[in-house]
Amino acid sequence: MRLRLVPKDTKWDFFSRPVLWLGISGVLMVLALVSFFLQGLNFGIDFRGGTTIRTESAQPVDVAAYRAAIQPLDLGDVTITEVFDPTYGADQNVTMIRIQAQEGAESVSADIIRDVEAALLEIAPDVSFVSVESVGPKVSGELIQTAVIAVLLAIAAVLIYIWLRFEWQFALGAVAALVHDVVLTIGVFSELQIKFDLAIIAALLTIVGYSLNDTVVVFDRVRENLRKFKKLSLKEVMNLSINETLSRTVMTSVTTLLALISLFVLGGDVIRGFVFAMIWGVIVGTYSSVFIASAVLLKLGVKRDWSKPSNTAGNQFADIDA
Amino acid sequence: MLQIDLWKRVLIWTVCALGLLLAMPNVFYQRVEARNDAVAAIELGNSGNGLEAQAAMWPSFLPSGLVNLGLDLRGGAHLLAEVQVADVYESRMKSMWPEIRDMLREERATIGTIRLQPSQNDQLRIRISKPEQISRAAALVRGLARPVASLTGAGQSDIVVSTEGDIVVVELSEAEKLATDERTVQQSLEIIRRRIDEVGTREPNIQRQGADRILIQVPGIGSAAELKDIIGTTAQMTFHPVVSRGSDGDANPGVGNDLLPAIDEDGVFYVVESAPVVTGEELVDAQPSFDQNGRPAVSFRFNPTGARKFGNYTAENIGSPFAIVLDGEVISAPVIQAHIAGGSGIITGRFTVEDSTNLAVLLRAGALPAGLTFLEERTIGPELGQDSIEAGRIASVVAFVAVLVFMFLSYGTFGVFANIALILNVGLIFGLLSLIGATLTLPGIAGIVLTIGMAVDANVLVFERIREELKSAKGPARAIDLGYEKALSAILDANITTFITAVILFAVGSGPVRGFAITLGLGILTSVFTAIFVTRLMIVIWFERRRPKTIEV
Numbered sequence: 110m111r112l113r114l115v116p117k118d119t120k121w122d123f124f125s126r127p128v129l130w131l132g133i134s135g136v137l138m139v140l141a142l143v144s145f146f147l148q149g150l151n152f153g154i155d156f157r158g159g160t161t162i163r164t165e166s167a168q169p170v171d172v173a174a175y176r177a178a179i180q181p182l183d184l185g186d187v188t189i190t191e192v193f194d195p196t197y198g199a200d201q202n203v204t205m206i207r208i209q210a211q212e213g214a215e216s217v218s219a220d221i222i223r224d225v226e227a228a229l230l231e232i233a234p235d236v237s238f239v240s241v242e243s244v245g246p247k248v249s250g251e252l253i254q255t256a257v258i259a260v261l262l263a264i265a266a267v268l269i270y271i272w273l274r275f276e277w278q279f280a281l282g283a284v285a286a287l288v289h290d291v292v293l294t295i296g297v298f299s300e301l302q303i304k305f306d307l308a309i310i311a312a313l314l315t316i317v318g319y320s321l322n323d324t325v326v327v328f329d330r331v332r333e334n335l336r337k338f339k340k341l342s343l344k345e346v347m348n349l350s351i352n353e354t355l356s357r358t359v360m361t362s363v364t365t366l367l368a369l370i371s372l373f374v375l376g377g378d379v380i381r382g383f384v385f386a387m388i389w390g391v392i393v394g395t396y397s398s399v400f401i402a403s404a405v406l407l408k409l410g411v412k413r414d415w416s417k418p419s420n421t422a423g424n425q426f427a428d429i430d431a
Numbered sequence: 432m433l434q435i436d437l438w439k440r441v442l443i444w445t446v447c448a449l450g451l452l453l454a455m456p457n458v459f460y461q462r463v464e465a466r467n468d469a470v471a472a473i474e475l476g477n478s479g480n481g482l483e484a485q486a487a488m489w490p491s492f493l494p495s496g497l498v499n500l501g502l503d504l505r506g507g508a509h510l511l512a513e514v515q516v517a518d519v520y521e522s523r524m525k526s527m528w529p530e531i532r533d534m535l536r537e538e539r540a541t542i543g544t545i546r547l548q549p550s551q552n553d554q555l556r557i558r559i560s561k562p563e564q565i566s567r568a569a570a571l572v573r574g575l576a577r578p579v580a581s582l583t584g585a586g587q588s589d590i591v592v593s594t595e596g597d598i599v600v601v602e603l604s605e606a607e608k609l610a611t612d613e614r615t616v617q618q619s620l621e622i623i624r625r626r627i628d629e630v631g632t633r634e635p636n637i638q639r640q641g642a643d644r645i646l647i648q649v650p651g652i653g654s655a656a657e658l659k660d661i662i663g664t665t666a667q668m669t670f671h672p673v674v675s676r677g678s679d680g681d682a683n684p685g686v687g688n689d690l691l692p693a694i695d696e697d698g699v700f701y702v703v704e705s706a707p708v709v710t711g712e713e714l715v716d717a718q719p720s721f722d723q724n725g726r727p728a729v730s731f732r733f734n735p736t737g738a739r740k741f742g743n744y745t746a747e748n749i750g751s752p753f754a755i756v757l758d759g760e761v762i763s764a765p766v767i768q769a770h771i772a773g774g775s776g777i778i779t780g781r782f783t784v785e786d787s788t789n790l791a792v793l794l795r796a797g798a799l800p801a802g803l804t805f806l807e808e809r810t811i812g813p814e815l816g817q818d819s820i821e822a823g824r825i826a827s828v829v830a831f832v833a834v835l836v837f838m839f840l841s842y843g844t845f846g847v848f849a850n851i852a853l854i855l856n857v858g859l860i861f862g863l864l865s866l867i868g869a870t871l872t873l874p875g876i877a878g879i880v881l882t883i884g885m886a887v888d889a890n891v892l893v894f895e896r897i898r899e900e901l902k903s904a905k906g907p908a909r910a911i912d913l914g915y916e917k918a919l920s921a922i923l924d925a926n927i928t929t930f931i932t933a934v935i936l937f938a939v940g941s942g943p944v945r946g947f948a949i950t951l952g953l954g955i956l957t958s959v960f961t962a963i964f965v966t967r968l969m970i971v972i973w974f975e976r977r978r979p980k981t982i983e984v
Contacts, residue, residue: 111983112840163815196822219656219808239812241655248511248806259939263932270931274924308874311944314936315881315951318929322885325928326892329921357895361888364837368830368884372877375829377822379503379815380873387881 114363115356123351123399124344124407130400134289141296150299153306156253158210158246160222163192164229166236167200175204178228184221185209194378203239203378210246218243256310260291263317271321275328278409283324286402290320290393297389308383316390319365323358323398328406330354335411343411347403355399362395435971443964447855450957453494453862463489463497470495496865499634500650501872501946504820506813507650508658511806514619514643516612518801520553520603523611527590528555528687529706531572531601535559542568547686548598555601562597569594572601579606616643618800623647623662625796630661644806655808665758665802666793668711670741671703673752673764694760695781701761703754708744710798713737717794719787720777727787728779731794738774746770757790823876830880831857838887842894845984848969849890852961856886859957860950869953872946882954889926889962892918898984907982908974915967922959930955 154161164170175189186209197203208225211218222241229236244252264287272280291313298305330350338346366388373384456463469485489495502509528547535545535557543560545568550556559568569592576588589607593600603611620639627635627649636648652658674688677700684690684702693699713734720730733741744753745767754764755778762780782790834853838846860879864871897914905913933955936948 111843112837114841165814196818196825219659219805223656237812237814238810239815240810242809243655243807245806247513255939259935262939263935266931266935267928270928307940307944308947311874311936311940311947314932315947318932318951319885321928321932322888322925325924326921329924333917353899354895356898357888357891360841360891360895361885364834364887364891365881365884367833367837368880371829371833372826372880375822375826376877376880377819379819380877383874383877387877 113356114359119352119355121348121352121355123348123403127404131404134397134401137296138289138292141292141299144296144299148299148302150295150305151302153304154207154210154242154244154249155307156249156256156305158244158249160208160241160243162206162208162222162225162238163240164204164206164236165239166202166233168202168233168235170202170204170233172204174232175206175229178232179206179225182221182224182228184211184225192378194381196375196377210244210249252307256307259310260313260317263314264288264291267317267321271325271328275332276411278406278411279328279332281409282402282404282406283321283328285405286324286394286397287317287320289397289401290316290390293393294386294390298386303382303385306382308380309386312383312386312390315387316394319387319391320394320397323361323395324402326357327351327354327398327403331403331406344407347407351399351403358395358399362391365391435968439964440968443968446960447859447965450859450862451855453496453865454858454860455493456489456495456497457861457865459489460497463495467495467497494865496868498861498864499868499870500816500820501870501875502648502650502809502811502816503873504816504823504871504876505650506811506816507648508652508655509807509809509811510647510655510658510662511640511808512623512645512647512662512803513806514616514645515802515804516615516643517553519611519615520608523603524553524555524601525705527575527601530575531555531557534571534575535568538568538571542571549686550600553602557599557601558597559599560597565594565597565599569599572599579604579610612643615800616645619803620645622797622799626661626792629792629796645803651813653810655810659805659808660789661792662799663803663805664793665799666711666790666796667758667798668714668794669707669756670709671705671707671754671756672744672748673754674702674704676701676752676764691754691756691759691761693764694757694762701754701764703756703761707756708753709733709737709741711794712798713740714794717791719784719791722777722779726779727782727784728777729782729787729791729794730777731775733774735774738772741774741776742770742772819873819876823873823880827876827880827883830883834883834887838890842984844973845890845894845897845970848966848973849887849894851969852890852966853883853886855965856954856957856961857883859961860953863953863957864950869949870946871950874944875946875950878947878950878954882951882958885929886954886958886961889918889922889958890966892922892925893962893966894984901982901984907979910982911970911974915963919963922962926955926959 170191172189172191176187179187179189188207190205192203192205194203206225208221211221222243226238264284267287268280268284271283294313294316297303298309327350330353331347334341334346334350334353335343338349341349369384369388369391373381373388376384465485466487466489469482469488472482473486532545532547535542539545541561542564545560546558548556548558557568557572559565573588573590573592576590576592579587579589587604587606589604591602591604593602616639620637623645624635624637627637627647634650636646638646640646647658647662649658671689674684678698680690680692680698680700682690682700682702687705688702689705691701691703693701713736715732715734717729717731720728722728749767749769752764752766755762762778778790831853835850838849838853840846842849857879860882863869893914896918897910900910900913900917901907930952933948933952937945937952940948
């Protein structure tokens with residue numbers, strides 16, 4: 110007996126409720142954009158400069174005491190959060206301290222780090238500083254720029270590739286799905302205020318790759334069926350193709366999610382944000398390749414028969430002879 | 432139908448075996464690493480201390496390449512430094528002054544007396560007392576220009592001379608500035624590398640980034656601050672004639688002189704001539720030592736030119752003090768007792784033994800031509816790296832087992848084939864990573880886990896296709912064949928698009944992100960290889976043996 114996530118020979122109609130699906134996506138995208146413009150992203154130091162210090166101590170951490178110890182140094186915005194993780198041992202008490210980039214400082218000041226470490230050692234002698242990272246404002250500005258360029262470049266490159274391999278309508282459909290996925294992912298980072306750093310950009314690009322992977326498999330089948338079933342309407346061909354590939358789409362998403370979820374739970378807090386982005390991206394990417402990319406392709410239409418000249422020119426006398 | 436040539440079979444198994452062989456050293460990571468270190472030490476001419484025994488711990492006929500662990504897994508320090516290239520313009524102009532002065536003095540009869548005016552750091556302003564002869568003076572100075580020594584700047588001269596009333600202004604030309612910048616960064620890179628090598632640490636990564644930046648990654652070092660102590664000091668040592676000694680920090684030293692603080696006595700300042708007699712560049716050796724009173728000191732030796740200059744100067748100036756200046760501070764200002772020939776000497780100051788050892792290292796490795804500003808610094812403790820490796824390993828194993836079980840439940844026998852291919856796949860990724868000496872980072876581990884999830888995709892595509900082909904009542908052999916044939920275009924398109932994003936990520940990303948791009952990209956290559964060739968070969972071999980009338984996928 111085989112495990113089957115999708116019943117045999119499904120004949121579901123994926124385009125019966127276009128308004129519903131596009132509506133849901135539309136609302137989610139608007140929410141994402143509103144959140145992005147209202148509260149922005151919780152940028153990590155990679156993108157806005159500053160210093161993070163990760164401390165570890167065998168004693169329970171008193172965040173208020175830490176704060177009080179750092180306060181007199183007058184470093185502007187300092188956030189201290191205690192980190193909890195199922196992978197920690199009982200004597201691992203971890204905090205992340207984030208200090209804003211200091212006014213007027215082009216480079217990283219070693220003095221500040223030394224002062225903070227000294228202040229903390231005074232109140233908690235056994236504390237150790239397992240990682241200290243500082244990024245100057247000059248570099249963080251450039252990092253934002255490269256990150257944006259990377260995402261745009263990736264989208265442009267796949268747009269061109271799909272255009273070459275398929276038709277331009279396919280490329281637009283795929284890119285619509287990509288933009289949808291990227292916007293929703295950035296949105297969820299803004300809504301939940303999860304730290305957004307360089308690794309998240311890598312996750313975003315992976316999502317672009319994954320979502321595309323899914324879309325391309327569906328499109329590949331659409332292309333094949335378009336040649337095979339010349340009598341069927343585009344909508345029927347697309348429904349057939351999605352149903353045929355559905356089992357694969359679900360299988361691959363599930364294996365990928367299995368791997369990612371184990372990483373999310375057991376992989377430690379350092380990459381949790383990164384893995385979260387990818388899990389979210391896989392779910393959204395799978396959804397979008399079925400509902401967004403295909404819906405756009407259906408809207409745009411595809412040139413069906415390459416042997417005859419186009420009959421969409423609108424000339425009503427064109428088929429009198431036929 | 433369902434035939435694979437023998438040579439193809441051999442080739443496929445060879446590639447797999449080779450990949451696994453290359454990956455094998457990583458299973459015995461610590462042993463192989465210790466062995467590699469020992470071999471490297473022996474090559475450097477060291478011996479003893481059990482090095483030979485360590486080198487024999489891993490047979491030399493086996494591959495010994497390892498996946499490098501990134502800083503986030505091993506712990507260490509990462510610095511991004513910007514070279515202050517403009518620093519060099521100043522010293523260039525300063526060193527030009529004596530030459531210009533001497534030449535113009537000889538022409539005193541025509542252009543009158545000359546005087547250096549205060550100016551920006553990157554130019555010289557010289558006032559002459561006979562303004563009507565200004566063009567003559569400028570022409571004389573222009574005569575000192577040299578062609579720019581670079582390919583792009585060929586044919587241009589290194590200085591630009593202009594006039595403002597009775598003042599001659601000398602500046603470096605743009606072409607010369609570019610050429611100087613290039614040299615400055617190259618030199619800085621070289622000197623940073625030498626300093627880090629002097630300290631002796633494993634696999635430092637020192638590379639240039641962009642026009643004027645240097646990325647320095649040193650695994651295993653305690654903190655970025657420690658690393659900065661080694662490379663952050665310019666260690667520009669110069670010997671200057673002393674004009675006067677005083678306690679006024681705001682005194683006007685006069686043009687052509689500098690006011691410098693004493694390093695060991697608070698409130699003491701020296702006025703010294705800006706142009707040095709000898710510079711640290713002419714040092715050939717520096718060693719920590721002790722002076723006659725047993726205090727830590729640094730002994731040094733000049734090269735022949737330096738020794739001659741130093742010898743001449745000391746011979747002419749017996750009884751007057753000269754200053755030993757390190758990075759703009761006077762270390763000491765001894766009075767010249769006698770003519771010092773031979774070009775060696777000793778620097779005393781208020782050193783600790785550690786100070787003198789460090790100073791000797793810095794002097795030996797050479798001075799940085801310009802200052803460094805640190806734009807980014809990261810320290811990752813080794814215990815955090817260890818935790819990350821541990822967490823990554825557990826997560827990978829769990830992910831692996833989950834996918835294996837799931838594939839078996841979904842596809843039965845064919846699932847087993849896909850699983851064997853998946854195990855091979857991870858082996859191949861590690862083999863390739865070791866082969867190209869790539870660096871594994873924490874996001875890189877995530878990339879591998881993601882690949883574990885996605886690698887089955889190509890197999891799933893094929894299996895689902897075979898299922899479909901079976902429905903149209905063809906024989907199993909035909910269905911398998913068609914399944915592979917028809918799934919191929921989807922497999923290729925889907926993987927090429929993902930590969931494109933991995934390449935872009937590699938091109939624009941840095942550090943950990945790049946590590947992720949590498950494992951993702953390699954994972955795509957190996958998963959396509961295993962799905963198209965390895966799984967297929969296994970299915971064909973199984974089919975040939977069993978000859979089933981019906982198959983269930």
